[in-house]
Amino acid sequence: MKRLILAIWATLSVLLVVPALAQDQLPPAPLAYRQLDDPVLEAKAQRLMETLRCLKCQSQSIADSDAPMAGDMRHQVRSRIAAGEDPEAIRAWLIERYGDYVSYAPQNKPIMWPLFAAPLVILLLAAILLRGRFRRGPAKAERAE
């Protein structure tokens, strides 16, 4: 029994220690988990951070992620917003370094145009098809009489 407990303890401690090895030991950046004092600026920073991709954990935003790198990016975003920088300028700065992938907000670029045009094209097609239907309706009714 003692041995079993020891084995379980050993397994648990290995499980707990191994992932910790691949993490840094530094405390998080000053503004990683601290909000800005000015609520207006903090709201601005929050809105931006929610639409920036965490590059370590790629389906999360940097606002959602506890990865140290996401913390450092939050620190950068908050300190730059506090320094009066425009959120979209910070986004553009990051896109310059990581490509559009880093932003969850779609950018207005020619490659996006088909996506924006699709609903209009589908509506137009539907209108054309439906127009045919409405025309045929009375014609059929006439024939039936």
Place this chain on the structure above:
Amino acid sequence: MTAETPRRAGLAMWLPLALFGAFLALVIWGLYRPANTEVASAFIGKPLPQFDLPAATDDRPGLSSAQMQTGKPRLLNVFASWCVPCAVEAPQLEALRRHGVEIDGVAIRDRKADLDRFLATYGNPFARIGRDDLSEVQVGIGSSGVPETFVIDGKGVIRYQHIGEIRAEDVPMILAKLKEAQS
């Protein structure tokens, strides 16, 4: 008209199944395709951003962007002592150093004691090591992890990015990229 209608309906009947089949094929293709989670830097071909990092260890100076414009291509290695693949690539960095390549290091979120232990264990091929406690330089050059290695030309322009550890078979390629950066 009466003969045509059933046949057309027959073909149309199979259309949803065909669409579903195509969708299924797309899903299976997506599942089996190896996921690419690397994010390449979009900053290749651009000059290094301005930075001035303090020294990360006692026996190597810190690193500033101005010091990287030496007229000769060099490597910028983004690493950390807590990063396992960084230990794996240490012999390759040492081999590159013996080829006369100058390598500067940026230590990401590292403690001095850990870094000293890491360099004592796996070797220290670096000319300078700057400490980047806030990942500022890392984000500044579009690097998204450790280890990553950048070829910087003599004017301080980023010419190439190698994502992940440098393996033994990558060394000739890195040397070729350094030569390319000379022109």
